[in-house]
Amino acid sequence: MFLYLPHETPFHRLHPSTKIVGLALLLVMTVAFVSPWQQLPILLFVLSMAWYSKSLRNLRRIMPLVITIMVFSCVTWSLFKRIGDPFWVLGPLSLSRESIEYGLAMGFRLDAMLLSGMIFVSCTKVEEFAYGLRALGLPFPVSFAMSLAFRLVPLFFTRIGIIVQAQQSRGLDIHSGNIFQRVRKYVPLLVPIFVYAIRDTDLLSMALESKGFGMQGRRTEFLSFRFKIVDVTVLSVLVTANVLAWVL
Amino acid sequence: MTAPIIDIQDLSFTYRGADRPALQAVEYLHKRGEFTAVMGATGVGKSTLCRCLNGLIPSFIKGKLTGNISLFGEAIDSRHVYKTARRIGLVFQDFEAQLFSTDVQLEVAFGLENFAVDRQEMPQRVTSALKRVGLSGFEDRDPSTLSGGEKQRLAIASVLVSRPTVLVMDEPTTDLDPIGKRDIFDLACELRQEIDGIILVEHETEHVLTADRLVIMSEGTILREGPPADLLSDPHFLEKYGIRPLQTAVLLERLRVPAQSLVVSDAVESIRTAGWQASLDAATKLTDSDQEISRDTPVIEVQELVHRYQDGRAAVDGVSLRVDRGEFVAVVGQNGCGKTTLVKHFNGLHHPTEGEVSILEKPSLDWTLSELGRKVGYVFQNPDHQIFANSIREEIAFGPANFGLSPAEVSHKVEEAMEVVGLSNRGDDDPFSLTKGERQQLAVASVLATDPEILILDEPTTGLDYQGQRTILDLIEGLNTSGRTIIMITHSMWVVAEYASRCIMMSGGKVIADSPVRECFQNGELLESIMLEAPEAVRLGQAFGLSVRSIDELVNCLEKAE
Numbered sequence: 052m053f054l055y056l057p058h059e060t061p062f063h064r065l066h067p068s069t070k071i072v073g074l075a076l077l078l079v080m081t082v083a084f085v086s087p088w089q090q091l092p093i094l095l096f097v098l099s100m101a102w103y104s105k106s107l108r109n110l111r112r113i114m115p116l117v118i119t120i121m122v123f124s125c126v127t128w129s130l131f132k133r134i135g136d137p138f139w140v141l142g143p144l145s146l147s148r149e150s151i152e153y154g155l156a157m158g159f160r161l162d163a164m165l166l167s168g169m170i171f172v173s174c175t176k177v178e179e180f181a182y183g184l185r186a187l188g189l190p191f192p193v194s195f196a197m198s199l200a201f202r203l204v205p206l207f208f209t210r211i212g213i214i215v216q217a218q219q220s221r222g223l224d225i226h227s228g229n230i231f232q233r234v235r236k237y238v239p240l241l242v243p244i245f246v247y248a249i250r251d252t253d254l255l256s257m258a259l260e261s262k263g264f265g266m267q268g269r270r271t272e273f274l275s276f277r278f279k280i281v282d283v284t285v286l287s288v289l290v291t292a293n294v295l296a297w298v299l
Numbered sequence: 300m301t302a303p304i305i306d307i308q309d310l311s312f313t314y315r316g317a318d319r320p321a322l323q324a325v326e327y328l329h330k331r332g333e334f335t336a337v338m339g340a341t342g343v344g345k346s347t348l349c350r351c352l353n354g355l356i357p358s359f360i361k362g363k364l365t366g367n368i369s370l371f372g373e374a375i376d377s378r379h380v381y382k383t384a385r386r387i388g389l390v391f392q393d394f395e396a397q398l399f400s401t402d403v404q405l406e407v408a409f410g411l412e413n414f415a416v417d418r419q420e421m422p423q424r425v426t427s428a429l430k431r432v433g434l435s436g437f438e439d440r441d442p443s444t445l446s447g448g449e450k451q452r453l454a455i456a457s458v459l460v461s462r463p464t465v466l467v468m469d470e471p472t473t474d475l476d477p478i479g480k481r482d483i484f485d486l487a488c489e490l491r492q493e494i495d496g497i498i499l500v501e502h503e504t505e506h507v508l509t510a511d512r513l514v515i516m517s518e519g520t521i522l523r524e525g526p527p528a529d530l531l532s533d534p535h536f537l538e539k540y541g542i543r544p545l546q547t548a549v550l551l552e553r554l555r556v557p558a559q560s561l562v563v564s565d566a567v568e569s570i571r572t573a574g575w576q577a578s579l580d581a582a583t584k585l586t587d588s589d590q591e592i593s594r595d596t597p598v599i600e601v602q603e604l605v606h607r608y609q610d611g612r613a614a615v616d617g618v619s620l621r622v623d624r625g626e627f628v629a630v631v632g633q634n635g636c637g638k639t640t641l642v643k644h645f646n647g648l649h650h651p652t653e654g655e656v657s658i659l660e661k662p663s664l665d666w667t668l669s670e671l672g673r674k675v676g677y678v679f680q681n682p683d684h685q686i687f688a689n690s691i692r693e694e695i696a697f698g699p700a701n702f703g704l705s706p707a708e709v710s711h712k713v714e715e716a717m718e719v720v721g722l723s724n725r726g727d728d729d730p731f732s733l734t735k736g737e738r739q740q741l742a743v744a745s746v747l748a749t750d751p752e753i754l755i756l757d758e759p760t761t762g763l764d765y766q767g768q769r770t771i772l773d774l775i776e777g778l779n780t781s782g783r784t785i786i787m788i789t790h791s792m793w794v795v796a797e798y799a800s801r802c803i804m805m806s807g808g809k810v811i812a813d814s815p816v817r818e819c820f821q822n823g824e825l826l827e828s829i830m831l832e833a834p835e836a837v838r839l840g841q842a843f844g845l846s847v848r849s850i851d852e853l854v855n856c857l858e859k860a861e
Contacts, residue, residue, distance in 0.1 A: 055401065057439065178405050202399050216648050217685040220677040221745065222669050222701025239697065242687035250683075251396050257350075258397035260359050261389045262457065263413030266381040271415045273408035273425070 062104035067183025090159035106173035128154030310366035339516035340541025354383030388463035448479030581856035616808035632805035676751030682742035736767025
């Protein structure tokens with residue numbers, strides 16, 4: 052994945068399936084809690100994991116998003132959520148201790164989710180992700196298509212950037228005019244984009260076929276991960292934590 | 300007598316929906332250990348032939364296929380690409396589109412995985428394939444960070460690793476710089492010791508001499524085949540079939556010296572032996588022929604320009620230069636050296652991070668994008684990045700209409716532009732029905748219609764055959780003669796030598812040389828350091844102590860001693 056950071060940490064070495072299931076368990080766990088005082092430790096735990104997995108560099112890259120989510124969540128939930136005993140009301144807006152806590156909890160939850168996702172992509176190559184999905188029973192073509200999408204999306208955006216510049220040089224101004232005029236202005240962009248999408252897909256499929264993709268029968272894997280004690284430990288801890296979180 | 304590896308008999312193919320066959324009664328035998336180069340103009344069926352060989356045709360690409368291809372005397376199974384693909388590996392021209400992994404090792408291993416090679420065996424095979432193409436030590440790199448030449452060699456490794464019997468490469472060097480090209484040919488020569496056959500489709504004659512056999516195709520058939528030295532010694536024949544003749548052969552023919560060998564050093568020897576030498580007034584003749592540029596009308600001035608990406612890397616790193624009205628400037632350098640980023644500052648697509656760019660004596664930041672777009676036309680590398688309209692006329696009218704010209708003016712400009720690029724009377728044609736060369740002409744026309752004073756062209760000849768290249772270059776030259784300033788990015792060195800008046804060489808975001816074209820090829824080491832090589836005509840001239848730009852000039856400067 053384009054955020055992948057090549058480091059040698061125990062996190063990187065986990066079985067990809069462990070990472071996928073672990074991520075899912077963590078996300079589920081964040082949903083179990085509603086109080087900010089329960090959410091905060093999870094967020095802090097995730098942050099420490101970001102440090103442990105050496106993904107702090109990516110954290111800096113998504114920092115603006117992390118802060119925006121926190122601020123937006125605090126402000127909107129606090130003002131719009133009608134729970135508890137409001138100490139301030141103005142039309143549809145109100146503030147209560149409960150609504151502020153709710154806003155904080157939501158902010159912590161969303162950020163914890165975002166950050167755990169970020170740690171996952173920082174420590175997992177696209178191919179490892181696909182391997183993990185296969186190990187969990189997903190058929191090869193499906194897992195391969197998913198991993199290919201991750202690789203092609205950035206390429207596609209680069210292509211769109213070039214096409215936009217090419218038409219801008221010919222005087223295309225997509226930012227002015229009313230909605231109907233603007234929609235029409237997208238035609239000079241969409242036609243070349245589609246032509247390219249079709250052409251690239253065609254070429255890539257030929258390259259894949261030429262390397263034996265689509266061959267029936269057994270397939271081997273270059274990557275190999277074994278399920279180790281550490282994987283079992285990580286998963287058991289997360290399962291236990293989840294059970295506790297939901298039962299308590 | 301060795302048995303043929305590939306035996307093609309009476310092979311014809313018509314794409315579904317096409318009215319003419321792409322291949323017609325092709326007959327071909329490939330002997331063990333042979334390295335064959337295939338040449339021909341665009342659209343003569345070279346790629347179609349490659350795709351028939353590895354079974355993409357007819358199982359992936361549909362159409363009507365007749366005739367036979369046999370491999371080691373056995374007809375190939377055309378129902379499944381993977382069965383043939385394992386024995387006949389195919390490398391494509393577009394290295395961007397055929398690489399899809401996030402690290403080099405996994406890219407190479409992909410074929411092995413599909414062919415169910417034992418996992419224990421994989422690492423060693425991946426390592427040796429990478430070593431074979433000179434990419435040892437690149438195992439953990441992300442393919443998107445490699446240079447063009449490295450990417451193409453990676454694509455080759457990813458096919459070689461499956462140990463094909465025959466390696467087919469469809470124009471693998473088209474997007475590469477001169478040294479990158481040479482490396483691919485060197486690799487092909489070495490590989491013929493190891494695999495049974497190599498077939499390589501190529502546009503340029505310069506390296507083809509190293510092949511064992513040359514096949515010239517025309518209109519879906521094999522026109523001639525034989526040792527490259529035989530076929531390449533006839534410049535008229537090559538030119539007739541849309542191939543740029545080998546310059547050494549052209550020189551030998553012009554001087555009526557019989558061709559013993561077409562290697563530059565040998566040819567020079569024969570020419571000397573025949574009594575030719577540089578004439579006394581040669582140097583004066585050459586300098587007299589150079590275009591005079593008045594140095595008092597700057598159209599572009601760049602001061603200490605730095606352009607940084609978001610991640611802080613400098614794409615352009617402290618460039619200062621000045622371009623005067625009427626110059627024809629070539630900008631050269633490896634992929635990623637910052638040449639495109641630099642020229643995009645000239646029409647306002649990029650803004651300087653530091654430093655200043657002024658266009659027509661006004662800082663670029665003071666221009667609006669549309670004002671600047673009119674003064675400075677930009678033809679992007681690939682015409683397909685901009686073609687969208689239903690007719691040629693509508694396509695060309697897009698620019699001038701955007702810039703607010705009246706309908707009468709627009710239609711006048713459109714007719715004028717069509718005339719200049721040679722597309723008159725075709726105003727109602729569908730742009731997508733044009734050939735690649737014509738689409739490039741259309742792209743130039745659509746920029747020309749806004750009547751720019753400066754024209755920037757990003758690799759206008761890529762992907763065109765010789766005829767197409769000449770057409771577009773002569774067109775650009777005409778625009779220059781009529782007073783427009785031309786800035787052209789290219790990696791084709793003969794184009795620089797024959798057309799440009801000045802050459803700017805870039806490396807790592809910096810300008811490392813900026814000189815008249817006549818001088819720019821003199822420093823061999825500098826050229827090599829940025830993967831460039833002087834074109835054949837220039838090297839021939841250097842052998843006679845002359846800094847010529849073309850064979851015409853060289854012939855003019857040689858005289859026969861009495």
